[in-house]
Amino acid sequence: MSVLTGSFNAGESSVTEAARRRHFGPIYSRNVRAVVARGLMATKSSNWMVMVSGFFEPVLYLISMGVGLGAIVGSVQGPGGQEISYAAYIAPALLAVSAMNGAVYDSTWNVFFKMNFAKLYQGMLYTSLGPLDVAMGEIFLALLRGAMYATGFTAVMGVMGLITTAWAVLMIPASVLIAFGFASFGMGITSFMKTFQQMDWINFVMLPMFLFSATFYPLSVYPQSIQWLIQAMPLWHGVELLRQISVGVFTPATAVHIGYYLVMIALGVLLTTSRLRKLFLK
Amino acid sequence: MRVSELASKESRVSSPSGAAPQYVITAENLTKRYGDVTAVDGISFRVPAGEAFGLLGPNGAGKSTTMKMIGGVSQRTSGSLSIMGLDPEQHGPEVRAHLGVVPQQDNLDEELKVRDNLLVYGRYFGLPMSYLKPKADELLEFAQLTDKAKSKVDALSGGMKRRLTIARSLINEPRILLLDEPTTGLDPQARHILWDRLFRLKEQGVTLILTTHYMDEAEQLCDRLIVVDKGKIMAEGSPASLIREYSTREVLELRFGSERNASVGAELEGIGERLETLPDRVLIYAHDGEAALEQVSARGLRPVTSLVRRSSLEDVFLRLTGRSLVD
Numbered sequence: 319m320s321v322l323t324g325s326f327n328a329g330e331s332s333v334t335e336a337a338r339r340r341h342f343g344p345i346y347s348r349n350v351r352a353v354v355a356r357g358l359m360a361t362k363s364s365n366w367m368v369m370v371s372g373f374f375e376p377v378l379y380l381i382s383m384g385v386g387l388g389a390i391v392g393s394v395q396g397p398g399g400q401e402i403s404y405a406a407y408i409a410p411a412l413l414a415v416s417a418m419n420g421a422v423y424d425s426t427w428n429v430f431f432k433m434n435f436a437k438l439y440q441g442m443l444y445t446s447l448g449p450l451d452v453a454m455g456e457i458f459l460a461l462l463r464g465a466m467y468a469t470g471f472t473a474v475m476g477v478m479g480l481i482t483t484a485w486a487v488l489m490i491p492a493s494v495l496i497a498f499g500f501a502s503f504g505m506g507i508t509s510f511m512k513t514f515q516q517m518d519w520i521n522f523v524m525l526p527m528f529l530f531s532a533t534f535y536p537l538s539v540y541p542q543s544i545q546w547l548i549q550a551m552p553l554w555h556g557v558e559l560l561r562q563i564s565v566g567v568f569t570p571a572t573a574v575h576i577g578y579y580l581v582m583i584a585l586g587v588l589l590t591t592s593r594l595r596k597l598f599l600k
Numbered sequence: 601m602r603v604s605e606l607a608s609k610e611s612r613v614s615s616p617s618g619a620a621p622q623y624v625i626t627a628e629n630l631t632k633r634y635g636d637v638t639a640v641d642g643i644s645f646r647v648p649a650g651e652a653f654g655l656l657g658p659n660g661a662g663k664s665t666t667m668k669m670i671g672g673v674s675q676r677t678s679g680s681l682s683i684m685g686l687d688p689e690q691h692g693p694e695v696r697a698h699l700g701v702v703p704q705q706d707n708l709d710e711e712l713k714v715r716d717n718l719l720v721y722g723r724y725f726g727l728p729m730s731y732l733k734p735k736a737d738e739l740l741e742f743a744q745l746t747d748k749a750k751s752k753v754d755a756l757s758g759g760m761k762r763r764l765t766i767a768r769s770l771i772n773e774p775r776i777l778l779l780d781e782p783t784t785g786l787d788p789q790a791r792h793i794l795w796d797r798l799f800r801l802k803e804q805g806v807t808l809i810l811t812t813h814y815m816d817e818a819e820q821l822c823d824r825l826i827v828v829d830k831g832k833i834m835a836e837g838s839p840a841s842l843i844r845e846y847s848t849r850e851v852l853e854l855r856f857g858s859e860r861n862a863s864v865g866a867e868l869e870g871i872g873e874r875l876e877t878l879p880d881r882v883l884i885y886a887h888d889g890e891a892a893l894e895q896v897s898a899r900g901l902r903p904v905t906s907l908v909r910r911s912s913l914e915d916v917f918l919r920l921t922g923r924s925l926v927d
Contacts, residue, residue, distance in 0.1 A: 352723035445724035
């Protein structure tokens with residue numbers, strides 16, 4: 319049987335030997351793409367519906383709030399001081415929310431299941447994958463999904479006539495940045511969760527963040543102390559960043575928003591990798 | 601620690617140098633504590649390339665923990681460990697590139713189809729598709745799962761899942777195959793097929809590290825084994841040498857009925873080398889079982905049933921680790 323006679327004796331020249339001579343680190347084997355490939359293959363066969371519903375949620379908000387509520391509100395002041403329609407005001411905020419939701423769903427519920435029930439990571443970490451490969455692969459999948467949502471939503475904005483500048487295309491990569499921040503952190507936080515009840519805490523944090531992060535009205539309605547609290551939250555930075563891009567108005571605050579996410583990503587990846595290491599390489 | 605690492609690096613299998621034994625695994629004073637609990641308590645062993653090496657012991661003896669440390673997915677508390685000349689803690693991915701692992705519980709990817717499980721797992725090792733596609737088909741054949749290639753994993757029976765897990769562990773043509781209770785839950789046919797496959801892998805020069813609860817399995821497969829209890833090595837050797845050392849050639853099993861077994865014990869004193877009284881039977885360990893049985897009859901004792909059999913590894917195991925349940 320060729321399995322047994324295979325290339326084992328062929329030694330150094332065989333394909334498996336070549337794979338063993340790759341460059342390895344202690345926690346990284348430069349093989350993130352294998353984790354990504356696995357995710358795509360699994361998505362193909364299973365959770366299409368969940369993915370589609372995740373896309374429609376912000377679209378429905380945009381239609382009901384933007385069009386419905388917008389008829390009463392009329393036009394509001396945009397980031398540059400110009401008058402824009404209410405729908406155009408909330409659309410970039412909803413895009414930021416959608417990037418967040420996609421990334422968080424993938425990096426929390428999906429990861430929670432794979433970690434505690436499917437035992438997927440245990441299997442992966444018994445191969446030559448390191449925890450960093452696994453973390454980066456899973457996060458990349460969340461980003462891919464975030465990018466798809468963002469592209470779709472931006473297209474919907476275009477169709478609804480809410481895009482007035484070519485800068486708006488940059489909302490797509492900016493959404494990926496936002497998704498990256500949430501995904502890297504989400505996965506790290508999920509690694510602490512042991513029960514479904516604890517997982518509900520994630521929703522408990524996400525919902526108020528969605529409602530109050532200057533999503534539907536400007537931050538200036540709050541007293542100063544509340545403003546500071548909201549400005550410390552990640553979603554507010556995402557909302558503001560996308561809102562600025564949507565009208566092509568850039569200020570020093572733009573750099574702060576981007577910087578916020580870069581730090582969040584770095585900390586999130588660090589947290590996730592160290593947690594995976596602690597959990598599975600104990 | 602450094603020195604022993606270097607020493608074993610010289611004897612790596614990849615650079616065959618001749619007659620000297622080449623150890624693929626060297627463990628010295630390997631210790632693992634979880635809080636107050638010492639799972640593995642300073643064990644030392646060396647496994648030469650191509651050997652089938654067994655870890656035997658009751659539940660909780662530290663077998664699985666030892667396996668995990670070999671795979672670099674559990675960090676030792678102290679001691680040294682070298683796999684193919686590498687410390688699995690420092691070179692986890694690199695060490696695991698040489699390993700095939702069959703964990704105690706199947707952890708197949710339920711979201712993927714049967715054949716895709718093999719392909720994806722191979723990708724984790726960085727293997728190219730051009731190699732993996734024919735290899736996956738060969739392994740499906742090997743595991744007798746060819747007609748299930750496109751099935752979902754959860755549609756497989758327990759035995760099929762086990763076979764798929766074993767097929768999966770071979771995808772990277774491992775130098776060392778770690779098998780944690782590989783045949784638990786398999787029917788006799790499947791076990792014998794698996795033994796045959798493992799034996800052939802051994803012929804290929806693959807080193808097998810095996811934990812099992814089945815003594816017949818250990819006798820069949822292992823060149824050498826250690827019996828572990830409470831994290832310590834109780835005995836080490838080939839199955840035959842362990843039987844020689846810790847048991848007699850034959851065992852005479854006598855049943856007098858559960859009421860009488862205990863009381864008869866005293867009357868049997870002096871027959872054979874050792875006597876063990878169990879609730880359901882009395883065991884007499886003797887070089888010649890038939891002769892012992894004659895002595896029993898000569899003393900006027902009439903057992904309900906009697907059986908003379910060869911000593912087995914199970915006798916050794918029970919002698920070393922005791923008969924009481926460990927939880």
